[in-house]
Amino acid sequence: MDRMEAFRSGLTTWANWVNAEVDTNKTKVLFQGISPMHYNGAEWHEPGVTNCGKETTPINGSTSSLGLPPASYVLQNVLxxxxxxxxxxxxxxxxxxxxxxxxxxHNNFHRMDCLIGV
Structure with a gap:
């Protein structure tokens, strides 16, 4: 199964549960958005860097030219x-x-945690 389709399926299951089961008079529903992957140093003007493991400073500037990760569009659609x-x-x-x-x-994945998400 395509991972974006799997993500959509999982989120849809959660969304259906929220619609059917959550009493919003008693419960506030929060969802943390998508964490992007940082595996291409060219994105922050450091070609040849293949992950964020030794990075110690944020990307310069206040906007990113990368655009939203595909999972963000899936999330917006389901929400x-x-x-x-x-x-x-x-x-x-x-x-x-x-x-x-x-x-x-962590977790025996032996990859950066920014690469584990969707």
Whole structure:
């Protein structure tokens, strides 16, 4: 299965559960947005860098030329179908500028944590 389709399927299952089961008089629904991948140093003007492991500073500037990751479009599409109020904690734009923000290897994946997400 295509990973974006798998992501859509999982989010849709969650969205259906929110619509059917969550009492918004008692519960506030929050969803943290998509964390981008930082594996191409050319994106921050450092060709040849293949991950964010040794990065110690954010990308210069206040905007990214990368555009939204594909998973962000999937998320936006699914959120529009939820009938209950959902607050999106949109971390994507800021996270794109923080190549230094999550450099750790964990969970036996032996990859940077920014490469594990969708």
């Amino acid at each position: 529009q179908k939820i009938t209950k109020p959902v607050q999106l904690l949109n971390i994507t734009a800021l996270s794109e500028l923080r190549k230094d923000g999550h450099p750790s290897i």
